[in-house]
Structure formats: C-alpha cells, structure tokens
Amino acid sequence: MQGLRDNLVEIADGLLTDDLELVERGATGIANHPRIPPEQVQLVARELGEEMPAFKQFDMHVHDLAVEIGAAARAGDKTAAIGKFQGMIDGCLGCHIAYKDRVANVLRPAGPAQ
Ligand code: HEC
16 A cells, blocks of 8 residues: 555645646555455455455445546646545545545454564
8 A cells, every 4th residue: 555655645746846747646556556456355245245345446436536636637627636635535545434444454363573
C-alpha cells in the first residue's frame, strides 16, 4: 500500500501546485494498483463473510474515482478533480476504519513468534 500512499501524495501535490500531469500520474497509479493475490482474497473473504461485498465495494469505488480523477486532470478540469479526490479519500479512510485492522490481522496473524 506504500505505492497508494505515494500516489495519493502526488495527486494532492499536483492539485496544490496546479500540476495536472502530476495529478494524472498519481490517479493512474491508484487506478492500476496491483490486486491482492487470490489466496489472500480467500483469507479476507473467510474473515469478512457477508461483509465481503461491502469491502469490495469500497475498493471499486476508490478505483472508479481514481479513473475519474485522471480523466478530469487530462481534461484540465481542476474543480472536478478536487471533488473526486475528496470522495476518493473518504473511500480510502472509510475502508480503513471499517476493515483495515481486521484484514491486517488475518493477513499477518498476531500471536507468539514461532
Ligand atoms: C477496500 C478497502 C481499502 C481501501 C479502499 C483502501 N485501503 Fe488502504 N488498506 C486496507 C487494508 C486492509 C490495509 C492493511 C493491509 C495490510 O496490513 O496488509 C490497508 C493499508 C494501507 C496502508 C498501510 C497503513 C499501515 O497501517 O501501515 C496505506 C498507506 C494505505 N492502505 C493507503 C491507502 C490509500 C491511499 C487508499 C486510497 C487511495 C487506500 N489505502 C484504500 C484497505 C483498503
């Protein structure tokens, strides 16, 4: 997720300095970020059960907004890019509040060292 963080900073920087190419680069990075491997998806699905669709929904929402931010930046529409950036951050943090710790725990179980 380090890549996502760097991309988020690129978008913010680009918006703050009117560098729409930088905005586009960061948005493209988020839109194309690597998916988690299938065996990890299974672990997450087992933990989240019926909540898995909501988790995936967060992921898709953030992905779609990243695509839209890139398109707005290409079109030179800074206002649209800013509005969508705010929505995207809500999506990042919404998923983190609801799921980050739970999912991190199944991916790297806590407990005594073996
Ligand atoms: C669908 C849910 C979801 C969305 C959406 C999401 N994240 Fe995450 N994020 C996670 C989970 C789960 C972890 C913990 C993963 C792990 O520990 O391997 C995480 C971890 C992180 C971390 C590491 C944090 C730490 O505690 O070390 C960063 C940075 C991060 N995400 C950035 C982002 C950014 C930026 C976005 C939006 C562009 C985003 N995430 C969107 C679920 C999500």
